[in-house]
């Protein structure tokens with residue numbers, strides 16, 4: 001153990017077999033959260049530190065420069081992720097979330113290309129986001145009493161973001177007649193996320209099956225229900241294509257499913273492109289594309305309600321650019337809205353929605369930030385710790401967009417989507433959603449809290465943060 005430790009960045013003294021588990025548990029308990037625990041270790045051992053989780057060393061990087069050096073400059077070395085055994089069992093080596101190697105590479109390349117094709121040229125992406133937002137706002141306006149509508153932020157954003165991704169993947173949005181089934185699945189998924197902890201990500205599936213069967217069965221059930229629901233229309237289209245009742249129009253692809261089916265139609269089914277991998281991909285993109293964006297939006301509105309002066313300043317900027325709201329805010333305005341960009345950057349830094357980032361496998365001994373890192377170690381840019389590093393972001397606990405107005409380059413050091421080969425596949429979609437939704441909502445409504453606002457973190461011990469329970473009033477401008 002001593003010899004191994006000398007080939008790794010510093011960290012607390014580790015014991016054979018159990019590693020640093022006693023210290024980790026102790027500090028989680030005393031600090032009250034995963035992020036505060038990482039922050040404490042960073043202050044003690046530096047921007048790159050090692051924690052042994054059982055017999056495996058986990059190296060966390062908590063500064064931008066070293067993360068960039070490792071995951072961008074040496075990107076190809078860190079393409080392999082460690083996958084939770086439970087994910088592997090569920091995904092059966094298909095899709096993009098829990099795979100490595102050639103299949104992952106092909107699925108990622110194809111998804112990025114398809115999303116890019118939707119956003120380039122015809123601006124389909126912006127159109128789909130705006131169509132959805134306009135429809136949701138029309139619902140809000142219909143329910144207004146004296147220009148005011150009170151609603152749960154989660155309901156509004158779940159439906160908005162859920163419809164956008166569903167439309168992109170399988171070509172339809174959620175309306176009055178089909179929203180109930182969506183919300184049912186979404187609630188089941190939320191519950192699964194709430195019980196899903198770093199423990200479930202690490203242990204072999206047999207431990208869950210034998211010792212926590214209720215937990216294991218619940219997660220498997222949610223996954224199956226979600227897959228059936230999300231991929232239903234894609235499966236129907238596939239069957240219709242097989243029986244000759246549906247032909248894909250190459251010049252006019254409706255959505256991701258059309259693009260995938262076209263590939264099957266042209267090249268035939270193979271190990272990468274087949275109906276099972278299509279279903280898995282749709283679920284992967286559907287799940288990753290929702291919770292993340294919704295949590296950021298809710299967390300952002302919570303901060304805007306706590307800081308009405310920020311909301312007013314952002315609105316004044318948008319009003320000026322859109323000539324007093326005479327047109328909607330568009331993605332082409334991004335280079336002119338310095339304050340709104342700073343607000344969204346601060347929302348993402350402050351929300352930092354993943355408490356723990358995904359681990360990559362270090363295949364060979366390498367130097368990182370001047371420290372030797374042995375092969376076999378797990379490595380990650382620990383985004384949550386990086387975003388509260390006070391040597392980069394002064395008073396990190398404060399919500400303060402002005403920090404980016406004083407130093408615009410500081411925005412580059414906010415990396416909510418990660419870095420390198422495994423960085424977020426939906427980054428461009430998510431950035432477009434956040435910009436258009438925050439910007440255009442501020443243009444149309446003033447927002448006021450309904451009930452008490454939350455200032456404390458939810459689920460501080462989970463893998464990812466969860467949205468606050470936030471009720472707010474949309475006041476028509």
Ligand code: HEM
Nearest residue numbers: 288289292293296358416417418419422423424425426430
């Ligand atoms: C605000 C919204 C979002 C945030 C903060 C976010 C954040 C992240 C982060 C931190 C990662 C892991 C990066 C790493 O391992 O270093 C990730 C991966 C991923 N994200 Fe996102 N994400 C968001 C929205 C989306 C959307 C809209 C989609 C879908 C279209 C998406 C799809 C994915 C996928 C598929 C991966 C796994 C990529 C791979 O392993 O190759 N995300 N995301």
